[in-house]
Amino acid sequence: MTADVLEIDDALAQYDPVMGLEVHVELNTKSKMFCGCPTEFGAPPNTQTCPVCLGLPGALPVVNRRGVESAIKIGLALNCEIAEWCRFARKNYFYPDMPKNFQTSQYDEPIAYNGWTEVVVDGETYRIEIERAHMEEDTGKSTHVGGATGRIHGASHSLVDYNRAGIPLIEIVTKTIEVPGEKAAAVARAYVSMLRDLLLALGVSDVRMDQGSLRCDANVSLKPSGSTVLGTRTETKNVNSFRSVERAVTYEITRQAAVLSAGGKVLQETRHWHEDTGITTSGREKSDAEDYRYFPEPDLVPVAPSREWVEEIRASLPEAPSLRRVRLQEEWGFTDLEMRDVINGNALELIVTTVDLGVSPAAAKKWWLGELARAANESGKDLGELGISPTDVSNVQARVDKGELNDKLARQVFDGLLKGEGTIDEIIAARGLALVSDDSALIEAIDRAIAANPDVVEKVNSGKPAAAGALIGAVMKDMRGQADAAKVRELLNAKLGI
Amino acid sequence: MPSITREEVAHLARLARIELTDDELDHLAPQLDQIITWVGQVSQVAADDIPPTSHALPLTNVMRADENVPCLTPEQALSGAPAAEEQRFRVPRILEED
Amino acid sequence: MSDLIRKTAAELAELMTSGQASSVEITQAHLDRIAAVDADVHAFLHIDTEGALAQAAAVDTRRAAGEELAPLAGVPLALKDVLTQEGIPTTAGSKILEGWKPPYDSTMVKRLKAAGIVILGKTNMDEFAMGSSTENSAYGTTHNPWDLGRIPGGSGGGSSAALAAYEAPLAIGTDTGGSIRQPGAFTGTVGVKPTYGGTSRYGLIALASSLDTPGPCARTTLDAALLHEAIAGYDPMDSTSIDQPVPAVVAAARNGDVAGLRVGVVKELGGEGYQPGVEARFHEAVELLTKLGAEVVEVSCPHFQYALPAYYLILPSEASSNLAKFDAMRYGLRVGDDGTNSAEKVMNLTREAGFGAEVKRRIMLGTHALSSGYYDAYYGQAQKVRTLIARDFENAYHQVDVLVSPATPTTAFAIGDRIDDPIAMYKNDLCTIPSNLAGNAAASFPCGLADEDNMPVGFHVMAPVLRDDLCYTVGAALESALAEQWGGVLMTKAPELEVTR
Numbered sequence A: 001m002t003a004d005v006l007e008i009d010d011a012l013a014q015y016d017p018v019m020g021l022e023v024h025v026e027l028n029t030k031s032k033m034f035c036g037c038p039t040e041f042g043a044p045p046n047t048q049t050c051p052v053c054l055g056l057p058g059a060l061p062v063v064n065r066r067g068v069e070s071a072i073k074i075g076l077a078l079n080c081e082i083a084e085w086c087r088f089a090r091k092n093y094f095y096p097d098m099p100k101n102f103q104t105s106q107y108d109e110p111i112a113y114n115g116w117t118e119v120v121v122d123g124e125t126y127r128i129e130i131e132r133a134h135m136e137e138d139t140g141k142s143t144h145v146g147g148a149t150g151r152i153h154g155a156s157h158s159l160v161d162y163n164r165a166g167i168p169l170i171e172i173v174t175k176t177i178e179v180p181g182e183k184a185a186a187v188a189r190a191y192v193s194m195l196r197d198l199l200l201a202l203g204v205s206d207v208r209m210d211q212g213s214l215r216c217d218a219n220v221s222l223k224p225s226g227s228t229v230l231g232t233r234t235e236t237k238n239v240n241s242f243r244s245v246e247r248a249v250t251y252e253i254t255r256q257a258a259v260l261s262a263g264g265k266v267l268q269e270t271r272h273w274h275e276d277t278g279i280t281t282s283g284r285e286k287s288d289a290e291d292y293r294y295f296p297e298p299d300l301v302p303v304a305p306s307r308e309w310v311e312e313i314r315a316s317l318p319e320a321p322s323l324r325r326v327r328l329q330e331e332w333g334f335t336d337l338e339m340r341d342v343i344n345g346n347a348l349e350l351i352v353t354t355v356d357l358g359v360s361p362a363a364a365k366k367w368w369l370g371e372l373a374r375a376a377n378e379s380g381k382d383l384g385e386l387g388i389s390p391t392d393v394s395n396v397q398a399r400v401d402k403g404e405l406n407d408k409l410a411r412q413v414f415d416g417l418l419k420g421e422g423t424i425d426e427i428i429a430a431r432g433l434a435l436v437s438d439d440s441a442l443i444e445a446i447d448r449a450i451a452a453n454p455d456v457v458e459k460v461n462s463g464k465p466a467a468a469g470a471l472i473g474a475v476m477k478d479m480r481g482q483a484d485a486a487k488v489r490e491l492l493n494a495k496l497g498i
Numbered sequence B: 001m002p003s004i005t006r007e008e009v010a011h012l013a014r015l016a017r018i019e020l021t022d023d024e025l026d027h028l029a030p031q032l033d034q035i036i037t038w039v040g041q042v043s044q045v046a047a048d049d050i051p052p053t054s055h056a057l058p059l060t061n062v063m064r065a066d067e068n069v070p071c072l073t074p075e076q077a078l079s080g081a082p083a084a085e086e087q088r089f090r091v092p093r094i095l096e097e098d
Numbered sequence C: 001m002s003d004l005i006r007k008t009a010a011e012l013a014e015l016m017t018s019g020q021a022s023s024v025e026i027t028q029a030h031l032d033r034i035a036a037v038d039a040d041v042h043a044f045l046h047i048d049t050e051g052a053l054a055q056a057a058a059v060d061t062r063r064a065a066g067e068e069l070a071p072l073a074g075v076p077l078a079l080k081d082v083l084t085q086e087g088i089p090t091t092a093g094s095k096i097l098e099g100w101k102p103p104y105d106s107t108m109v110k111r112l113k114a115a116g117i118v119i120l121g122k123t124n125m126d127e128f129a130m131g132s133s134t135e136n137s138a139y140g141t142t143h144n145p146w147d148l149g150r151i152p153g154g155s156g157g158g159s160s161a162a163l164a165a166y167e168a169p170l171a172i173g174t175d176t177g178g179s180i181r182q183p184g185a186f187t188g189t190v191g192v193k194p195t196y197g198g199t200s201r202y203g204l205i206a207l208a209s210s211l212d213t214p215g216p217c218a219r220t221t222l223d224a225a226l227l228h229e230a231i232a233g234y235d236p237m238d239s240t241s242i243d244q245p246v247p248a249v250v251a252a253a254r255n256g257d258v259a260g261l262r263v264g265v266v267k268e269l270g271g272e273g274y275q276p277g278v279e280a281r282f283h284e285a286v287e288l289l290t291k292l293g294a295e296v297v298e299v300s301c302p303h304f305q306y307a308l309p310a311y312y313l314i315l316p317s318e319a320s321s322n323l324a325k326f327d328a329m330r331y332g333l334r335v336g337d338d339g340t341n342s343a344e345k346v347m348n349l350t351r352e353a354g355f356g357a358e359v360k361r362r363i364m365l366g367t368h369a370l371s372s373g374y375y376d377a378y379y380g381q382a383q384k385v386r387t388l389i390a391r392d393f394e395n396a397y398h399q400v401d402v403l404v405s406p407a408t409p410t411t412a413f414a415i416g417d418r419i420d421d422p423i424a425m426y427k428n429d430l431c432t433i434p435s436n437l438a439g440n441a442a443a444s445f446p447c448g449l450a451d452e453d454n455m456p457v458g459f460h461v462m463a464p465v466l467r468d469d470l471c472y473t474v475g476a477a478l479e480s481a482l483a484e485q486w487g488g489v490l491m492t493k494a495p496e497l498e499v500t501r
């Protein structure tokens, strides 16, 4: 018997994966795409419907202008061309949660097309080509009754709530993505994660993945290493978290590799992702292949966004997150590795604000990714939830810069802040953390150190000035850390004549 | 050769979700064949360089502001439902029994 | 019998303004007439006695209080059963919608109510407006009041028959390929298809979205114009609605001056296949227009010959998609929900049981025409033919102001005559369809009786987009000249219906 899946390394040794990603994002418009019903999540069933979104006989759609505007925003942010003229089309198929039994969508005339974006994985930048972004509407939501725990299989009947029907969706489709096999899954994850950040920055969606407002379908196929012949692809539906995207792509690579290496054929099919078991299963497609019979929606007229409108929208776009990162990294002088740590540590926005308050980028990074990240880690909180603000960091660092604190004392100040011991001044006073800047006290301590360590003085005098470090350490210890090490070195050097 | 076969008509009926009887198929297939041949004469019109018309009048950019309007009450929404349960439309099982 | 039912809408409005009759009296007179003759005519599917009288009483109250009312306030009307009216059964002539009461008013009904027009009930029609005879109604055929053995035309046969049977002075129809004009012609009444987008489709149960146009039906040109003005105009709920002023149709109907008007007789709409009596009355009417000062020329529209096949690709394609919503899940008929059948099976069984033969035929045809591999050859090509037909009109309107033709090739035929010959049935709409494809205004006006069968003949006027007023100009001129010859409008020649109550 052959294994269901190969080890990922074995799979990638024989095959190169090719991916395509389709992401559906629900917009955060106030009203639905074609009617004035609200779009609130979690409202009681069938309280947000009207003749239009219920598909009642006679009702007609009217396009939501903000839905179009959001689609253009997304298109521009993904470096797409914006159609001068495009139409909606009907995608005809029957399903109980679809009120009209056609989905109003776009077919061969999407509003945005031919774009690109970039993602960074392990310091490498990968360019992802965008095929299109188009407008469509969501379906209602079914609850399955009478089977095991709400599953559609084995249910006796279903209950449909049409509150979600007609909520605007943008479908973003990539061209085929070919990256080194070992990076494929991570690139897929990074792409979806990048989209999340982008959509948030654009303000067009709340991107609540837990509420299904961003949903991903992953197409995966394999070709023998080095070959240019594309394999048969599968479409894995509803992969709805960053981690699942990575896992599902990896799973499909290992599953298809097992099928192919056993001499089998990959079936072109829809597959379902199971979050709990981490596998995909066949969607058992019907023998009668769907024929969607697309045609231009006759109840709507073409959308022809004027170039003035498009430019107005372009001018209002926030800086693209990916470009912003590149700019900040350059301004801050961080290495790729440092920048990745900043991003992975969710510290980017905190550092931006801290730097804006006058702190050097290096110092800001040192605190947020050092002492504070450790504290966050220990308490299981996010950096932003620690109760330490960029202003606190800036105030502490200002005292370090003035020589009132050194790093060691500053760490104690943060400890005090985290423990809620009061303001920075109160903590310094209560813990007695001020640096000793009185030269005579330092000279006394230096004298004591020299007297106590004649062997070290001997080494220094015999031409090994580096040995003086031990004396500095002794002085600092004597001063219980409350001395400026640079000042101590300066005075010590004068004393020893080096 | 007919422009559409009985099997094709049966396939169309499945696509269109109509459970046609055998008698209906027998009757409809030749009728559709006749109609399709007749309407097929549009393909004789030389129109390669002619743009298609989907709307009688060339309107564009008909859009509404993103504003809410009152909804139906759930009672109104469900008033025509053949079956309802828990303020939802009750529909038969979606998958065929295994 | 009350003579109120013989009055025109304009006359009834005048009686109410001058205090000689109340809306309740007028409404009751028409309800009585319906009760007396509709068993034979079968124009109505639903009669809203209570609602109509309440509406009439409300108008009377407002009038008594000195309120400024719209011109047709208090006049009764028959509404085609394809337009939604809140709480009133709306079936579109189909079993699949039996018993459905819409929870909302169509824009048409909102405007009628706002104008104080009293809605008597819903009229019979071919199922989902697919047909030219009302024989495709799931609720029985309507009979032509001129000859109860004949069809009244379709799909809006109920609305036109109601006018010809004096059951209502006004009616609303919808015209996708001639469903207002052809029944108008067959019943000796006036039927106007406004410019597409001139009247709102919101709440009109769609047949072919890019063709459907609601419009007025009446016994006189002026009545049709008054109703036209009450129902037309921009509606933000319909994306294809035109945001421009309503053409001055009432002024045109009152004026009716064709002196200097350039009239084009469409060469292709006549000759073989046209009944001699139809052609004779048509040509006499053209001569009459010449006498009234119109400049008549012959005009060629070479692509009109492809209008019918193009229409029978576009209509079924759109209809197959529009009718997909009738699936037994949210409203209407549900068949086979026995606890074991799947949703798909229930949909299949319901649509099999709920749709009639013609509806199934057209859904299948449309499904085929939109299928992958056929789209370009069928739907795509038909849309190009549509462009060519629009260009024929455009070229013609460089030479003339309006085009004219017979409204139909024949007069009303006997019930059952063409029931299983779809293509013969489709040919009824030869003259009317080009205007649906191009979206321009068109209307049918009575122009006499054919010698062969003494049945009414319709005179068809096609005016440019948003020049609906020109239809009324020609209609009014013809109507008054003919009335002079006949000593009244054509309807006065209609045989008395036997009162069965």
Ligand SMILES: [Zn+2]
Residues within 6 Å of the ligand: A032, A035, A036, A037, A048, A049, A050, A051, A052, A053, A054, A166
């Ligand atoms: Zn709605």
